[in-house]
Amino acid sequence: MIFEMIPCSGDDREFLLEQADNAFNTIAQPEEDADEELVFVVTDENGDLLGGCILSVDGLRTASIYDLWVAEAFRRQGMASALLREAEREAKKRGCYLAMVGTFDWQAKPFYDKHGYMLNDTMTGVPKGHDHFFMTKRLDCTSEGYCPSAHKGYEIKCGDEKDVELLSARLHEYDSVIAPREHEYIPLSKKIVDESGKIIAGFVGGVDGWNGTDIDALWVEEKYRNQGIGSQLLVELEREVKENGADVMFIEAFDWNVGFFKKNGYERVTGMLEDYPKGHVMYCMQKSL
Secondary structure (H helix, E strand, C coil), X not given: CCCCCEEXXXXXXXXXXXXXXXXXXXXXXXXXXXXXXXXXXXXXXXXXXXXXXEEEECCCCEEEEEEEEECHHXXXXXXXXXXXXXXXXXXXXCCCCEEEEEEECCCCHHHHHHCXXXXXXXXXXXXXXXXXXXXXXXXXXXXXXXXXXXXXXXXXXXXCHHHHHHHHHHHHHHHHHHCCCXXXXXXXXXXXXXXXXXXXXXXXXXXXXXXXXXXXXXEECHXXXXXXXXXXXXXXXXXXXXXXXXXXXXXXXXXXCHHHHHHCCCCEEEEXXXXXXXXXXXXEXXXXX
16 A cells, blocks of 8 residues: 655654654563653762763663763762762662663773673664664663772762753864764654544654664554554665665664564664563664664
């Protein structure tokens, strides 16, 4: 069947994201009202930011640690380790069994290696000439904690939204020196509607400044499934990301939908994460465009 795809409005994108989340949640069943974001900071006597990181906890009881940054003059003195340990401690306190982190080849993979994080996937060529590493650590298993020789007892405090913005800006500045972004993030979305104008399918994705790609939502209403609509949406998204400078599509699939992506040419599995969500497997996959 051939359906006309038309651009989405902001409300359309929110609707598609919500429907995709609902479909995911019927299988993964996250805890309600469990999402939480915390920021941890170290400041000097004047209140100036010396370092910090952000912890995001979701309803699957997994923790994402990101925007870990330390001012250059305070690096290799144990501050980053102290911040990471604090984030992990708070994640465990909230019942998280898994911590996730992403890092680039110019950032901190050896640091996370030392702290017990395992490599699950490597995305090559985003940015061009560099690698991005997806790493995880089980928090429900006993492991010997790494303590650097230059360890100090840094006072770590909870920050606010201003600190979140400042941390993100500092890390963006650091990254841009090594790998400048070619453009702003390019959002992409299309929808399919029925004769009454109701959305029955659509996708939400985009291309980042390093020409990396993502699929935030690819959803088809249940009664319209198994008619080739999902494949048509995926082909359209691939066409659009290619037009906007990307030559490889990166996706994260799960054991309940990995067959769909394999059928559509995503034969290269670059990484796997077992027991995420609990009782399932996540697959990191690529397709050259």
